[in-house]
Amino acid sequence: MASATKGITKLLKTGILLAAALPQLPLNAARSKPDAQFGPSNPFYAVSPLPLQAPPFDKIKDTDYQPAIEAGMAQQLEEVRAIADNSQPPTFENTLVALEKSGQLFNRVLPVFSGVAGANLSPTLEKVQEIEAPKLAAHNDAIYLDSKLFHRVRAIYDERESLKLDPESLRLVNYYYQKFVHAGANLSDADKAELKKLNEEESTLSNAFSTKLLAATKAAAFVTTDRNALAGLTDTRLKGAEQAAKERKVSGYVLPLQNTTQQPDLASLSVRETRHTIFENSWNRAEHGDANDTRDTIARMAQIRAQKAKLLGFPNFAAWKLQDQMAKTPEVAVKFMDELVPGSRSRAAAEAKDIQALIDTQKGGFSLEPWDWDFYAQQVRRAKYDLDEDQIKPYFEMNRVLQDGVFYAANQLYGITFKERHDIPVYQPDVRVFDVFDADGKPLALWYCDYFKRDNKNGGAWMDVFVNQSKLLRTLPVVYNVANFSKPAPGQPALLSFRDVTTMFHEFGHALHGMFADTMYPSLSGSQVARDFVEFPSQFNENWASYPAVFDHYAKHYQTGAPMPAELVTKIKKSAKFNQGYALTEVLEAAQLDMQWHTLSTDAPREKTDDFEVRALKSKNLLLGAVPPRYRSSYFAHIWQDEYAAGYYAYLWSEMLDHAAFQWFEDHGGLTRANGDRFRQMILSRGNTEELGKMYSSWLGGEPSIEPMLKFRGLVPETNNNN
Numbered sequence: 228m229a230s231a232t233k234g235i236t237k238l239l240k241t242g243i244l245l246a247a248a249l250p251q252l253p254l255n256a257a258r259s260k261p262d263a264q265f266g267p268s269n270p271f272y273a274v275s276p277l278p279l280q281a282p283p284f285d286k287i288k289d290t291d292y293q294p295a296i297e298a299g300m301a302q303q304l305e306e307v308r309a310i311a312d313n314s315q316p317p318t319f320e321n322t323l324v325a326l327e328k329s330g331q332l333f334n335r336v337l338p339v340f341s342g343v344a345g346a347n348l349s350p351t352l353e354k355v356q357e358i359e360a361p362k363l364a365a366h367n368d369a370i371y372l373d374s375k376l377f378h379r380v381r382a383i384y385d386e387r388e389s390l391k392l393d394p395e396s397l398r399l400v401n402y403y404y405q406k407f408v409h410a411g412a413n414l415s416d417a418d419k420a421e422l423k424k425l426n427e428e429e430s431t432l433s434n435a436f437s438t439k440l441l442a443a444t445k446a447a448a449f450v451t452t453d454r455n456a457l458a459g460l461t462d463t464r465l466k467g468a469e470q471a472a473k474e475r476k477v478s479g480y481v482l483p484l485q486n487t488t489q490q491p492d493l494a495s496l497s498v499r500e501t502r503h504t505i506f507e508n509s510w511n512r513a514e515h516g517d518a519n520d521t522r523d524t525i526a527r528m529a530q531i532r533a534q535k536a537k538l539l540g541f542p543n544f545a546a547w548k549l550q551d552q553m554a555k556t557p558e559v560a561v562k563f564m565d566e567l568v569p570g571s572r573s574r575a576a577a578e579a580k581d582i583q584a585l586i587d588t589q590k591g592g593f594s595l596e597p598w599d600w601d602f603y604a605q606q607v608r609r610a611k612y613d614l615d616e617d618q619i620k621p622y623f624e625m626n627r628v629l630q631d632g633v634f635y636a637a638n639q640l641y642g643i644t645f646k647e648r649h650d651i652p653v654y655q656p657d658v659r660v661f662d663v664f665d666a667d668g669k670p671l672a673l674w675y676c677d678y679f680k681r682d683n684k685n686g687g688a689w690m691d692v693f694v695n696q697s698k699l700l701r702t703l704p705v706v707y708n709v710a711n712f713s714k715p716a717p718g719q720p721a722l723l724s725f726r727d728v729t730t731m732f733h734e735f736g737h738a739l740h741g742m743f744a745d746t747m748y749p750s751l752s753g754s755q756v757a758r759d760f761v762e763f764p765s766q767f768n769e770n771w772a773s774y775p776a777v778f779d780h781y782a783k784h785y786q787t788g789a790p791m792p793a794e795l796v797t798k799i800k801k802s803a804k805f806n807q808g809y810a811l812t813e814v815l816e817a818a819q820l821d822m823q824w825h826t827l828s829t830d831a832p833r834e835k836t837d838d839f840e841v842r843a844l845k846s847k848n849l850l851l852g853a854v855p856p857r858y859r860s861s862y863f864a865h866i867w868q869d870e871y872a873a874g875y876y877a878y879l880w881s882e883m884l885d886h887a888a889f890q891w892f893e894d895h896g897g898l899t900r901a902n903g904d905r906f907r908q909m910i911l912s913r914g915n916t917e918e919l920g921k922m923y924s925s926w927l928g929g930e931p932s933i934e935p936m937l938k939f940r941g942l943v944p945e946t947n948n949n950n
């Protein structure tokens with residue numbers, strides 16, 4: 228993931244990542260003087276003297292962040308107030324360029340704080356996060372609803388054609404104008420007040436949803452004192468369940484619920500009744516008609532969002548939300564999803580048939596239900612592929628994967644080289660730093676990696692920047708990747724699963740998007756692009772992990788250096804297509820549900836959520852008994868709590884872009900400098916400097932086709948050649 232979309236910290240979840248480039252100021256806030264504690268002794272006070280302005284982690288203490296953030300906001304506030312109050316007529320320079328230059332102290336400290344809070348949290352940082360998050364979140368509304376500032380931006384926008392701006396500057400004009408309009412700056416005062424009211428109610432309901440869901444999920448854990456009910460779980464897993472029971476002060480075993488419909492333990496639990504109960508617990512977690520039932524909350528939220536959209540001049544919430552996305556309209560996103568339905572349905576049906584056959588062979592005497600799927604799918608997988616992780620891992624030693632895989636592919640494609648350096652301070656001893664040099668030997672970026680799991684690190688993997696590239700500010704990118712690979716004992720090699728290997732390539736794809744950034748304005752730089760585009764460079768880069776010329780170069784036994792036996796390689800490739808019908812269908816169902824909730828019109832009655840859900844899935848030919856949506860509406864936190872409302876389709880959309888792009892590479896000779904340089908020049912270096920759909924199609928030479936994605940997922944009939 229890129230943190231721009233997933234949010235590493237509470238700060239980022241509120242969209243504050245953009246603060247790295249954007250002024251997000253409390254224009255209405257009191258003009259507080261910078262905090263008394265903030266002065267030259269604070270390491271953020273001046274520009275870092277380190278190469279590429281790398282953060283001086285050897286000098287930064289946890290207590291330095293808060294005064295710097297507060298002083299940074301106050302400073303930026305004054306700068307932006309001066310822009311809004313300027314008595315000169317608005318010009319591109321005195322308004323938009325001035326906004327881009329404002330807030331440099333703030334932009335020095337916030338990305339560093341966010342990075343460290345996400346990857347190396349301490350109680351002090353957690354406290355700062357709690358205190359500052361609401362202040363930072365409030366700034367966004369404050370600036371984008373400031374009429375004085377908006378008048379200047381609009382005046383420039385109205386004259387944009389006659390200003391003779393270069394394309395990137397013109398894009399900046401559009402970017403700011405859209406941001407303001409999107410936030411409601413164009414509304415009358417009465418409508419602004421109404422919008423504010425709706426925003427507040429939505430935010431209250433969203434909090435209520437989150438609280439209810441947390442409690443409901445906790446309460447829906449599977450609890451038993453009967454060890455036999457848990458047959459099939461490994462000893463480690465059983466110990467975990469015992470431990471969970473102890474923590475809750477109950478006797479026996481507790482299996483807490485995960486956020487998705489399907490629960491990982493269902494793949495191992497052999498007692499069907501247990502599986503059934505756990506599934507029902509999951510499916511109905513927030514629908515018990517008690518205080519933690521979320522259905523009324525979300526039905527009201529859907530109404531409020533529709534009303535907001537109407538106020539802002541759109542037929543529905545999705546239409547408003549998708550304006551600045553690559554898909555642009557809900558119709559385009561829905562058409563794309565609809566095209567995926569037949570292939571994914573029929574693939575899932577074929578998988579169901581395999582599973583039912585296995586159940587019948589075992590004389591099960593029942594029809595496949597969702598709680599049976601993973602349990603039998605695992606058996607089908609073993610029978611078909613017999614893939615043993617322990618056999619594979621010795622061929623994926625982390626350093627070799629990094630140097631001979633990730634770096635190698637980037638070198639072959641783009642000519643860039645890497646050199647580890649040990650003189651740049653880091654926030655934790657496991658973090659490593661590399662100089663990145665361009666093909667001509669000039670410094671291009673600094674790249675940090677922080678790969679090992681820690682208790683004070685968020686789960687998952689992500690990329691972000693400490694310093695954003697900008698020609699205006701004369702900065703080069705300082706980029707980092709974070710992951711959660713198991714840390715080996717001292718002196719032992721870190722051996723990875725192929726999934727981890729893929730993660731390294733994925734995050735490095737985001738990193739390339741940041742490192743190749745070559746734009747004037749910080750707001751348009753690097754991976755700060757629409758949600759349905761941001762995962763494209765990263766997912767695209769994953770393709771090189773299994774590309775033969777790259778794979779063969781890094782997949783060597785860590786002791787003997789022997790290449791991976793062909794038989795194992797084949798198994799890895801084949802098992803990658805396993806269960807893809809189910810995997811795609813459950814995501815597709817959730818994405819369609821999301822879009823249907825957010826294309827409700829304003830005058831639609833408050834929905835009964837269960838009826839609505841059944842109707843919505845049925846209308847898309849996706850009401851499939853054995854394959855339920857990945858999230859049911861009543862626990863779909865992405866859309867009611869996080870930032871993915873009308874945006875869940877983006878995962879699938881980016882996937883289409885990535886496979887179509889890789890197909891282009893294959894059609895043009897694959898891993899070559901010519902292909903890489905063209906991709907870098909037309910996509911990776913360009914951030915958000917052009918309309919993303921145009922940028923993509925000029926590079927591809929046409930519109931992206933869905934076929935390569937279907938082929939990759941194994942959703943179109945295999946042709947005769949056996950690959």
Ligand SMILES: [Zn+2]
Pocket residue numbers: 228229733737762765
């Ligand atoms: Zn990503």
